[in-house]
Amino acid sequence: MAAKAESREREVKLLSARNDQYGGVIVDINGDEHRPCYLFIISDLLNCALEGAVQGKKGVWIKLPIERVNLVEAAVKKGFWYHHAEPNYLMLMYWIPQSAHTLPANATHRVGIGAFLINHNRESGQYRGTGVWKLPTGVVDEGEDIFAAAVREVKEETGIDSEFVEVLAFRQSHKSFFQKSDLFFVCMLRPLSFDIQKQEHEIEAAKWMPFEEYAAQPFVQKYELLRCIHDICKAKMDGKYTGFSPVPSTSYTVQKSYLYLNTSTAPRRESKL
Amino acid sequence: MAAKAESREREVKLLSARNDQYGGVIVDINGDEHRPCYLFIISDLLNCALEGAVQGKKGVWIKLPIERVNLVEAAVKKGFWYHHAEPNYLMLMYWIPQSAHTLPANATHRVGIGAFLINHNRESGQYRGTGVWKLPTGVVDEGEDIFAAAVREVKEETGIDSEFVEVLAFRQSHKSFFQKSDLFFVCMLRPLSFDIQKQEHEIEAAKWMPFEEYAAQPFVQKYELLRCIHDICKAKMDGKYTGFSPVPSTSYTVQKSYLYLNTSTAPRRESKL
CATH class of the missing domain: 3.90.79.10 (Nucleoside Triphosphate Pyrophosphohydrolase)
Known part of the structure; x- marks a missing residue:
């Protein structure tokens, strides 16, 4: 179990994650072809988050450029939902606590x-x-x-x-x-x-x-x-x-x-x- | 060819399409399970549009509820791009003319x-x-x-x-x-x-x-x-x-x-x- 957790932590570090101002973490999945299998990482990132590997975070954002449209379905099936989109990217969100989310709404x-x-x-x-x-x-x-x-x-x-x-x-x-x-x-x-x-x-x-x-x-x-x-x-x-x-x-x-x-x-x- | 065109026109009619105010047509793909294969229809709708079957239209919108996330990749591969998203749906857009699009921007x-x-x-x-x-x-x-x-x-x-x-x-x-x-x-x-x-x-x-x-x-x-x-x-x-x-x-x-x-x-x- 320790090895598994360590492995997951390493995978999370492979992603360029940064904190947002609402207690969440933003994962920017760019177009870098040299990164390992993103599909696996999205799935595993969420597991990490749920297990508390992303310590103290309430939410996970994933920013997917339109070139990575192949990952959208996997993310939604893992429980992510759409937050907003612009022509060249889609921002997805996962909220960890059971309570209603307190994230800012999209532009209105x-x-x-x-x-x-x-x-x-x-x-x-x-x-x-x-x-x-x-x-x-x-x-x-x-x-x-x-x-x-x-x-x-x-x-x-x-x-x-x-x-x-x-x-x-x-x-x-x-x-x-x-x-x-x-x-x-x-x-x-x-x-x-x-x-x-x-x-x-x-x-x-x-x-x-x-x-x-x-x-x-x-x-x-x-x-x-x-x-x-x-x-x-x-x-x-x-x-x-x-x-x-x-x-x-x-x-x-x-x-x-x-x-x-x-x-x-x-x-x-x-x-x- | 005539039979093929007629068949495509029928398929387009299967979708609940309505005109927008910018010379385009909006296709609202709802969650109705009784509709035929949407993947096929998205692909074919675009062909129809390109062939002029959607007469005089400059653009095609597709509104995909999040339950239909499985169709996003197919639409993007056909040339659609993201216009905007809300938690429960993603709006995709295809612009037919060669010229730059004149569609309204997303909320800012x-x-x-x-x-x-x-x-x-x-x-x-x-x-x-x-x-x-x-x-x-x-x-x-x-x-x-x-x-x-x-x-x-x-x-x-x-x-x-x-x-x-x-x-x-x-x-x-x-x-x-x-x-x-x-x-x-x-x-x-x-x-x-x-x-x-x-x-x-x-x-x-x-x-x-x-x-x-x-x-x-x-x-x-x-x-x-x-x-x-x-x-x-x-x-x-x-x-x-x-x-x-x-x-x-x-x-x-x-x-x-x-x-x-x-x-x-x-x-x-x-x-x-």
Whole structure:
């Protein structure tokens, strides 16, 4: 038995395991062809975990690159379940205690932006997609700041360089894609260049358009949400509305992140991008 | 050849397929044991798709419940890749055109809330977790509104019933779990009951605490982010700050969603929860 346990411990060490912050261990099964039979190791790793060889750990994560899809079935049959997946890998999880797991849920929201870009003539930068003039919109990438995504999308759809002013409002909606929820941030930007032109194949045209002309479209008038956003943008143009601006802030980690707040009424804080 | 094509078309019909909004077709492979051999069907479905039998479609989704893990390897070997996974299923995708796919990315953000709950004595509802007094915090569930999550977490951690007032600020941070980003909403709530008590095993204690006492903790003073949030909350208590309140709004779909905005300066809109 001692020899068997020692052998198993050695096999566990063959895997590149590291601790997570939830009392578990993450096993990253990479594409290294020189590793011994992974199928055997997955099976044995779990036995080790159950026998307490992975001391004091509550859970085991296995990250399987898509090239290792042949190991998925074996892991699930051993009691692992899916935690999340990205195009090139699948993360599996095993929870050792009898109690309900306390692991973080998968990501639940996609995040998008819509950009109000107003020039000195009260014209907004618009593009025409399917016959209708629209604000530049887009999806915030994984790891991307909201303000950076707004500037990027404006550039990609109209060719205009701009700087971020503030978040005017945001909307949360549900079941927008499969079961996931959606957060959509309406942003105000200040143009730094003025030569507008369509940038992408799907876009029919891009131009500066009097703001009232945009708002008068039946498409905009039809929906309460768009009318409401229009009212906010108009109030902002008239200097009567304040939204949230990003302020850099450090927290528990050294990592810099941004706090979005109403800087016009908050004490001693200024937006510094 | 005609008979072969007809046979394939029939097999495709055996699957419960429906259109998605991106020019693709979703095949939901459920756990029905009476269906014919799924392994064969996955293989053949793809052939059909490639031959144009799934007319005009650009992509094929396959949703495999975890019980059907035995089909994952076959699908990947046919060229499918992972789109996303939840504990009980894996969604696979195949993109037919040679061009880069235009499908929506997986969810990128987890969403959390922190709750400022202030009573008439300028005391805030706090709980003690690991020796430090903290605001009630928690994760917004999939499909849950931010304001509802804040009320729920306050109830779960302190036993207090409350109503939502507004979002005071929010923070976006990155790589908070695996590669996912995080949006954390600082919310103000008004208590509707006052008998505070700890509700969960992990919580050491819960009490009403003078707001200044909370803010004086070294833990709060140490971090710029917490000091900044403290400043905002104090300004709010003094009637000098306005955040974003939720206003119900309909859009393209019949589905009701909430737009969060500065109702104090926005024209003709009031928060109506």
